[in-house]
Amino acid sequence: MNEHAVLAEAIQKRYGEKGKKGRSGRKGSRGESGERGGTYALDGFDLAVRRGTVHGLLGPNGAGKTTAVRVLATLLRFDGGRAEVAGVDVARDPRRVRSRVGLAGQYAAVDEIFTGRQNLEMFGRLFHLGSRRAALRAGELLEQFDLVEAGGKGVGEYSGGMRRRLDLAASMILAPQVLFLDEPTTGLDPRGRGEVWDAVRALVAGGTTVLLTTQYLDEADKLASRITVIDQGRAIADDSPAELKNTVGGDRIEVVVAEHADIPAAVEAVARVADAAVETDDAARRVHAVVSDRVAALTEVARTLQDRGTAVEDIGLRRPSLDDVFLRLTGRRTGADAGPEADADGDVATGVKEGVAA
Amino acid sequence: MSVALDLETGSDYGSSHGRAYWAVADCWNAVRRGLTHYQRQPVYIVWQLGFPIVSVLLYGYVFGSAMKVPGGGDYREFLMPGMFAMTMAFGFMNTAVAVVTDSTRGVIDRFRSMPMAPSAVVTGRGVGDLLTAVAELLILAATAFAIGWRWDSGFPGALGAFGLLLLLRFSLIWVGVWLGLLVPGPEAAGNLFAVAFPLTMISSVFVAPSLMPDWLGTVAAWNPVSSTVTATRELFGNPVASGGTWPEEHALLLSVAWPVALTAVFVPLAVRRFQRLSR
Ligand SMILES: Nc1ncnc2c1ncn2[C@@H]1O[C@H](COP(=O)(O)OP(=O)(O)O)[C@@H](O)[C@H]1O
Ligand SMILES: [Mg+2]
Numbered sequence: 111m112n113e114h115a116v117l118a119e120a121i122q123k124r125y126g127e128k129g130k131k132g133r134s135g136r137k138g139s140r141g142e143s144g145e146r147g148g149t150y151a152l153d154g155f156d157l158a159v160r161r162g163t164v165h166g167l168l169g170p171n172g173a174g175k176t177t178a179v180r181v182l183a184t185l186l187r188f189d190g191g192r193a194e195v196a197g198v199d200v201a202r203d204p205r206r207v208r209s210r211v212g213l214a215g216q217y218a219a220v221d222e223i224f225t226g227r228q229n230l231e232m233f234g235r236l237f238h239l240g241s242r243r244a245a246l247r248a249g250e251l252l253e254q255f256d257l258v259e260a261g262g263k264g265v266g267e268y269s270g271g272m273r274r275r276l277d278l279a280a281s282m283i284l285a286p287q288v289l290f291l292d293e294p295t296t297g298l299d300p301r302g303r304g305e306v307w308d309a310v311r312a313l314v315a316g317g318t319t320v321l322l323t324t325q326y327l328d329e330a331d332k333l334a335s336r337i338t339v340i341d342q343g344r345a346i347a348d349d350s351p352a353e354l355k356n357t358v359g360g361d362r363i364e365v366v367v368a369e370h371a372d373i374p375a376a377v378e379a380v381a382r383v384a385d386a387a388v389e390t391d392d393a394a395r396r397v398h399a400v401v402s403d404r405v406a407a408l409t410e411v412a413r414t415l416q417d418r419g420t421a422v423e424d425i426g427l428r429r430p431s432l433d434d435v436f437l438r439l440t441g442r443r444t445g446a447d448a449g450p451e452a453d454a455d456g457d458v459a460t461g462v463k464e465g466v467a468a
Numbered sequence: 469m470s471v472a473l474d475l476e477t478g479s480d481y482g483s484s485h486g487r488a489y490w491a492v493a494d495c496w497n498a499v500r501r502g503l504t505h506y507q508r509q510p511v512y513i514v515w516q517l518g519f520p521i522v523s524v525l526l527y528g529y530v531f532g533s534a535m536k537v538p539g540g541g542d543y544r545e546f547l548m549p550g551m552f553a554m555t556m557a558f559g560f561m562n563t564a565v566a567v568v569t570d571s572t573r574g575v576i577d578r579f580r581s582m583p584m585a586p587s588a589v590v591t592g593r594g595v596g597d598l599l600t601a602v603a604e605l606l607i608l609a610a611t612a613f614a615i616g617w618r619w620d621s622g623f624p625g626a627l628g629a630f631g632l633l634l635l636l637r638f639s640l641i642w643v644g645v646w647l648g649l650l651v652p653g654p655e656a657a658g659n660l661f662a663v664a665f666p667l668t669m670i671s672s673v674f675v676a677p678s679l680m681p682d683w684l685g686t687v688a689a690w691n692p693v694s695s696t697v698t699a700t701r702e703l704f705g706n707p708v709a710s711g712g713t714w715p716e717e718h719a720l721l722l723s724v725a726w727p728v729a730l731t732a733v734f735v736p737l738a739v740r741r742f743q744r745l746s747r
Contacts, residue, residue, distance in 0.1 A: 126747055183581050187746050209583040219574030223505050232504075235497045236584045238490065264508070280578070 115196060115288050115319035116159035116182060122190030123152035123177055123343070151177040152188065153343035159288075159321055159336075164314050166330030166351075167323040168432055169340035170444035175323035176216060178340065179290045182321070183213045196287040212281035212289045216296065218273040219280070220265050226276050227252060227261040233280045251279040255309055271302025278309050282318075289313060291322040295329060307333060325444075327432045331355065339435060346439050358430040358438050359386060363407050364398040368421035373397060376422075379414040383407035395423070491585040498592020502566070503599065516562065517604060520555045521611055524548070527674060528615060538676050541707025548617040549629070549700040550673035555604055556633050557668050557693050560640035560647070563597050565657045567648025571745075580745070590742060594641045601637040605630060620705030629703035632723050636696045639727035642734035649741040672697045678711030689715045692726035699723035 151174050159165040169175050180186040182195055184204035193200040196210040220229050227248050234244025252261040255275045265273060274294060281289060291310070295303040310333055314320055324330050330337045331351040339347040339354070347354065363383065365376045373390060376397040380388050383406070384399035391398075401407035404427050415422050436444045485493075506513050527535075528544045535543040570576045579589050609617075619626045651657050670687055671677075672694040677685040688694055689711065698719035701708045710716040 180577075185577055185580055185746060205583060208581060211581070213578065213581040215574040215577050217572075217574045219578040221501070221505075221575065222573075223508050228504065228508075232497070232501050233578075233582070235500075236494060236579065236582055236588075238493075238583070 112197065113161055114158050114194075115161045116157060116165070116321055117194040118155055118157040118178070118182065118191065119193070120191040121152045121155040121178070121181060121188050121193060122150060123155075123174075123181055123186065123188045124150050151343050152181065155191070155340070155343055156345050157338055158348075159319060161319055162314070162317055163336065164310065164320040164322060164334045166334030166337040167321060167340055168325070168327060168330045168337050168435070169323070170325060170432065170436065173340045174343040175340060176292055177343070179213070179292045179321065179323060183211055183290050184208055185213075209284070210287045212284070212286035214274075214277045214281040214289070214291045214294060216292045218277040220273060220276050222266045223264065225262050225264055226257050226268070229265060229276060230279060230283065234283050237283050239283070247283055251282060254312065255279045256305075269302060270298045271305040274298060274302065274306050275309050278306070278313075282313065285316075286318065288319045288321065291320060293323055293325065296325070303329075325432055327355075327435055328429050331429075339439060341436070341440060347435075354435060355430055358434045359400040360430065361401060361404050362398050362428045362430070363401045363404075363411060364396060364424075364426055364428050365411060365415070365422060366394065366396045366424040368395070368423045370395060372420045375418060375420050376415065379411050379418075379420075382414070383410050398428070401427075487585065491587055491591070494585040494588030495591040495595060497584075498588045499596040499599065502592065502596030506600070513600075513603070517555075517607055519558070520551050520608055523554070524551050524608070524611060524615070535675070537707045538678055538709045538711070539707065541709070544615065545617060546701070546707040546709060547674070548612040549704055549706055550697050551612070552605060552608055552633050553636065553693055553697045553700065554668045554673050555608060556601060556637040556696070557640065558664055559597065559601060559604075559637050560644040561657070561660045561664055562600075563593065563641050563644025564648040564651070564660055565654060567593065567645050568651055568657045569654050571649060572653050576745070590645055590738065593645060594638070597641050597644075598634060598638060601634055605633060621703060625703040625705065629700040632696055632699055632703070635724065635727045636692070639730035639734070642731055642738050646734050646738040646741055649738065649745070667691070668693055672709075672716075676709035676711060677713070677716070678709070685711065686713070689713045692722070692730065695719050695722035695726050
């Protein structure tokens, strides 16, 4: 056994066959006519996940995260390169890989009509546990994921967080060596997100290796000990969360003033606490800069602006987001390349922005 | 670490059973899943049967006396085999909706990521749908019996007729699986009714093709649903009202040939669609 639970080398993946379209052919149709081009969803993708760790795969919409996970979980064939999961070659023995991995996809793949317990028992039987052990295992998992009370209710009545936890439990039935989680918190409210984070932490404490995809830097930071940034089907960075955040320069303070005329005043106030150059976004009347002492900086700027009577529309601290990392690594913003559904504001829009406490 | 997993993990590796065993066992587990759905949502099966039962009562009583069966005979006797076949024909929508729901919710992906037999995803659906169809036929036949429908042939004839109805349903399972993997979402599957409705209306379900305009009558006579309807009418000993056209005269042959042909075409198509999921 080697030290890596997941190893991918130069994976190439292109959707559909030549001239034919896949299930959502319209997406891949951009360069369908040509030979190479924008059609490779994975284009020389490398990844190494150490045993017993949580590894974050971070990238904007359309970067290839789902494709990577589906290739590694044997759901998709790939066209080139080599992949090994839990010590087994993915292309050569997919059935053996399947008996060692768990997958929680982008949508909670649980049966709406069943109760939580029925779901786990059904999946348990399909995992060849036999009825008796499937029932035992369902009980264990309901307890582990704090769903004992909800276990008898129909999944249709579950909250988003509960559904996700049930989905995680279902992917854990065989206590897999490697667990793939594709954007496990997308679409959840902060409370649901916290519940899922706790569940993931508990899994790793039990020795499972987790590969988790996310669009949120702070999520990868909170859970993962290592992060791979993916863009256009290729790994463009592989680092510890601390190093990755360092490259972007840590937390930022951000002030939005009510009047254009107040921008210089805001720049001056922010400059007094900033670690690096103050940046301004005229159109949005926004002034921001990297700071080291978050709380002190916020208090200071808020007081200064209040003393001068500057009308402030918004003021807050912002942790570096995927967007910041991306801009630094590629010179592009995340929204630029993704589809129309891409959320250009990334983390800010999802509540990572912290308001002023006082 | 875990009570349930102390023994041996549940994969078929290291288990004494072969692949064939698991193909059957997994299929049965998938069937149980489908049947538990009905158990938890009995309302659903009522809905599903609602349309044919209401049609039976509506056509039987409202139009029953006004409708003439060419060649004579009671309209209600004529109608019932049509209702049975219509219910079987509409069944392809249930298959399609179930498949597309599972595929968009990621349930099929989860199944494919598990060490279960991949074939069980489809065979489980098929067997489950056939069992459902048997239940539907029993309920419909009981309803029909209650309002006076009888088969005038012997028991073997009736059994053959029910067999033909299930054969039609069987062939449409593959159409349903193929469509379910083809359409983008459950909403789109709702539009399938636009296909299903003419498929059953332009047939001998309600009216004899000989009463329709020539061209429409020809289409109706060749409709696979008509072949099953006409053949079951013959087998039940109910009024047939054949217009004497070739497909009507050879209904028994066609009622086997059509489903066999549909199966032969749609099984490979459905399997191809399923395999395409991993491209
Ligand atoms: N089934 C498919 N057929 C064709 N192209 C696809 C398909 N799924 C994804 N793609 C394309 O592959 C690229 C990577 O997609 P994906 O792996 O889903 O990214 P992510 O999960 O990071 O958002 C995108 O350009 C996407 O449009
Ligand atoms: Mg994705």
